[in-house]
Amino acid sequence: MKIIVATWNDVKLEQIQMALKEIPLDIASLPKDMEDVKETANTFKGNAQIKIETVKRYYPNDIIVGEDSGLSIDILEGFPGVKTARFSPGSDADRAQLLIEKLKGVPLSRRAAQFTSVVALAFPDGIVLHSKGTMNGWIAKDIPDRLKGYGDIFLLSNDKVLTEQLEHTISPYDHRQIALFQAKQLIIDWLERKTT
Numbered sequence: 001m002k003i004i005v006a007t008w009n010d011v012k013l014e015q016i017q018m019a020l021k022e023i024p025l026d027i028a029s030l031p032k033d034m035e036d037v038k039e040t041a042n043t044f045k046g047n048a049q050i051k052i053e054t055v056k057r058y059y060p061n062d063i064i065v066g067e068d069s070g071l072s073i074d075i076l077e078g079f080p081g082v083k084t085a086r087f088s089p090g091s092d093a094d095r096a097q098l099l100i101e102k103l104k105g106v107p108l109s110r111r112a113a114q115f116t117s118v119v120a121l122a123f124p125d126g127i128v129l130h131s132k133g134t135m136n137g138w139i140a141k142d143i144p145d146r147l148k149g150y151g152d153i154f155l156l157s158n159d160k161v162l163t164e165q166l167e168h169t170i171s172p173y174d175h176r177q178i179a180l181f182q183a184k185q186l187i188i189d190w191l192e193r194k195t196t
């Protein structure tokens, strides 16, 4: 039995491999010719679920890990949400710039937003589990001249984040680390139950 990471994104793959490295199982990526999934759900959980269900058809005897994440802005009714990576063409920096334009004139107190990550796990015995990580904050008003991504437009407000678990200074992108930390525990628990 091994762990299969259901992502087509190399950065995410590396982050998941790092987060799960203490689990005593091989962690494999998808074959290059594996079909891509259509992220048609309107929730992060739904899209993470689509990813693991697609991959489980090919690897029924392994543990499958899928993740979906994005930025949700309260005053835009959760937009861009599940569409964070693709609501307009170009880079994350281009999309971040568009969000800043949409929020022109909105005071800081009404610019609340969250980064959310949901990890879905499928186990060989049919069990499916989920974990979730959230970073709360506001969309900044003053942004750098050269935007690199969504992290640059996000002012963090988490005051009680699990810093000792993350073992580094918190960043806007730690939603994924938090969800993965919980996912690691869920896998360890499942493996323990299997052997007792």
Ligand SMILES: O=P(O)(O)OP(=O)(O)OP(=O)(O)OC[C@H]1O[C@@H](n2cnc3c(O)ncnc32)[C@H](O)[C@@H]1O
Residues within 6 Å of the ligand: 006, 007, 008, 009, 012, 067, 068, 069, 070, 084, 085, 086, 092, 149, 150, 173, 176
């Ligand atoms: O193959 P999948 O797993 O679907 O990968 P994807 O690239 O389509 O991924 P998502 O739909 O989950 O979108 C991920 C979003 O996370 C954002 N993001 C970028 N770098 C990140 C990082 O280091 N940590 C967490 N999120 C990041 C990025 O802006 C994307 O818009």
